[in-house]
Amino acid sequence: ETLINRIAAGEIIHRPASALKELLENSLDAGSTSIKVIVKDGGLKLLQIQDNGHGIRKSDLPILAERFTTSKLSTFSDLSRIATYGFRGEALASISHVARLSVTTKTKKDGHAWKATYSDGLLVPAKAGQSADPKPSAGNDGTIITIEDLFFNTPTRLSALRSSSEEYARILDVMTKYAIHNSKVAFQCKKAGSGSPELTTPANSTIPQAIKLLYGHTIANELIHVNVTSLGATDTDESMDVDDEEEEESWKAEVYFTNANYQAKKTNFLLFINHRLVDSPRMKRAVEAVYTSILPKGASPFVYLSLEVDPKNVDVNVHPTKKEVHFLNEDAITDKICSTMQVTLANQAT
């Protein structure tokens, strides 16, 4: 059974960056305004994330790393939110099957922090001879999740990874994207023992400020911003010639995209759907197609797209790690966003 759990966990946690994505989402879900990450060996030796969010109640600690635990936690009274937003309660459980996991956490009501250590979904003693119960600990309001020796018990997973510098680059990439999407939150990422962080963003930035900081000012000078909504607020196109089903659905998109002056070698497409970083090769192709008549051959844009749709229309049954995400009226929504981008780019060019 342990082996099966490990294999299943490896399907969810592919590499340090996928563990980090889950941890970042947890910290953001907890309302954090500051998130600090420390990494050793590309996250394979150590991946630690410290936030100042609402923390975890002590009574929830014993079941925290159980699979599908979310609905059993006292912090989660809103069961409909769990279902619609696709909380699955698999991340910490999975991590506990393929790494040494410990959690130090303090809610505002706690007088001090509690530290718990997990293995294979269960509380375990931090040191031999101790009990497995959470121990009183020093710590501020918020949560520190520490993952050590990722994939120590799944050598095949480990050997599939190339190098710690490659893994670190992926960690920085995930952090960069979340730091842009959550530009109000202060982010920091650094290697253990090193002085200055490789990535740092201040609190309360705007999205273009964060893009400028993380991708350089040459991008920032060439950024266009549009909002597109289901009610067609941005352009004055009266032709809402869509069927009833589509008209009822409401959605909104915020897009920051580069103009023809910006020419990168590869498309940089940051897609968030309901605040989750996702992949959609289909949307990426559609966005790239907008630029075929605008950029010279071989040149590519930067596009940040944040789409909010009714969570009940997103296919949460598609596993979170599956490459493609799907949602209702995907093609119609994509078309509308892309045509707005196209019109805006064309207007700028004249």
Ligand code: ADP
């Ligand atoms: P899910 O996020 O799908 O519920 P996870 O395994 O990622 O499942 O996390 C389990 C639960 O642990 C979360 O629902 C949340 O209640 C709690 N949790 C995890 N990380 C944090 C954090 N940084 N701050 C507060 N609560 C957290």
Ligand code: MG
């Ligand atoms: Mg989670």
